[in-house]
Amino acid sequence: MAARSGVHTLGGRRLAAQVTGVAGERPGYRALAQGVRTLLLDGRIALHARLPAERELAVALGISRATVTAAYDLLRESGYAISRRGAGTWTELPEGARLTSVRTPLAGEDVIDLAIAAPGALADELSAAYAAAAADVARHATTPGYHPYGLPELRAAIAERYTGRGLPTLPEQILVTSGAQQAMALTLTLLGRPGDRIAVENPSYANALSVIRQLGLRPVPVPVTEDGWDAELFGATLRQSAPRLAYLIPDFQNPTGRLMPREQRQRIIADARATGTWLVVDETIADIALDVATPPPFASLVAGRGAEQIVTVGSLSKGHWSGLR
Ligand SMILES: Cc1ncc(COP(=O)(O)O)c(C=O)c1O
Structure with missing residues (x-):
């Protein structure tokens, strides 16, 4: 048992x-x-x-x-x-007790469930999208269906979307995953070895920290305060602690909600380039900008041709529907 x-x-x-x-x-x-x-x-x-x-x-x-x-x-x-x-x-749970974490999200036109950082379900749009996709299933079912990197059409569509948002991207640069959480696990498994240091914002997204711990990576915390990031301190951490990786949530950071200003992004990119640090940039929340425009992809700020080591993680969970993961 x-x-x-x-x-x-x-x-x-x-x-x-x-x-x-x-x-x-x-x-x-x-x-x-x-x-x-x-x-x-x-x-x-x-x-x-x-x-x-x-x-x-x-x-x-x-x-x-x-x-x-x-x-x-x-x-x-x-x-x-x-x-x-x-x-x-x-x-153990005594008889009759229930975990409050196993809850049904509130639903209804006039209800905003503040316990979940995601927009309400878009029933009509979602049904229409599924109906359109269902029409294509027969065509795909004539092939074995193994697409380890994701459906080619989907990779092309995602690449096109990044390109349209200011980050020229080829379909070959896209890997489709079951949500950002899986993307994080795969990326950190590929790039990190147990014992490697990884700079992380403090506080940061709890589930990302769990993956980091599970993989035996050593988090090096860099504070995010009321005033946001301190790019100078971030750079100093990259130079002094020499982490192999850094995990960042620059858009409406979880849990602080801060949005990293453009100059700080440019500075962190330059410091990561100088120190050879891999940047894993989690843009899961970028699509639910409320009172400002959706920021361009972090990697689009790379100046000129360089040897940047940036992995961008995105997700449909927030901007569309979490049930898609
Ligand atoms: C920063 C951040 N990354 C990733 C996720 C999880 O994304 P997904 O549902 O695509 O695994 C969340 C969900 O809250 C998040 O806040």
């Missing part, structure tokens, strides 16, 4: 950092149990994840082991954890 297979084990330091955010500094046993429960219910820790050993969590939190033991007891009594002697403790 998943609950006992230890599929996902939480590290003590990781859980400690999350739980102090929820329960305050050095929580007592009730606060610790409540903190774990909250993290589980809102999806920040997984159901059936193995909790850290009591001693490990106690050290990470700077509290006594007895406090962690009491918290785990309380979680078990209330149905939020199960243990097997000598094997460990796993998160």
Whole structure:
């Protein structure tokens, strides 16, 4: 069973950092149990994840082991954890409890669901697009259908769109993926080796950070504040820490919403060129510009012919429909 297979084990330091955010500094046993429960219910820790050993969590939190033991007891009594002697403790859901993270998005003409950074479903446009595509299926079905880089027509259409937005692009430069998340995973797997450094904005898109961690890359955080990026600091980080890669969300950055000014983009491109750093630029959110024009692709700002190492990641999830991934 998943609950006992230890599929996902939480590290003590990781859980400690999350739980102090929820329960305050050095929580007592009730606060610790409540903190774990909250993290589980809102999806920040997984159901059936193995909790850290009591001693490990106690050290990470700077509290006594007895406090962690009491918290785990309380979680078990209330149905939020199960243990097997000598094997460990796993998160569990008591009967009747529901994860608030598994929610149905709100829908309706007058409803804007602020929990999801995506436009409402475009039912008519989507149905029309699917109907038009369905008419072509028979033609494609006469071939084996293997297109490892994506359907040639689709690659051509995407290349044309980039070209129209100011970044001359050939279909051969396009790889079609199942969403930006897959594109990130593929790109970082290809370009990074475990232990390689990668400059990342702090804060950044949580799921991208998960991929970075899973691949064993070492994130080098560069702050994004109320005032946005500090391109000088970014450049200094590239020079001093020599990361192999940098991951950027220049358009309406997730989660700060900041838009990187043109001069900063140019400066980062120049610094990355000088240091030989690969830039992985996530433009997933570019298409949902609200009060300004959609920015041109980051890579379109490359001046002249150079040896830039830029991978642009885009997605239909935000500008069109997340169900397309
Ligand atoms: C910056 C950023 N990149 C990527 C994604 C995920 O994109 P996709 O649904 O195409 O995997 C999101 C979704 O919130 C995002 O905010």
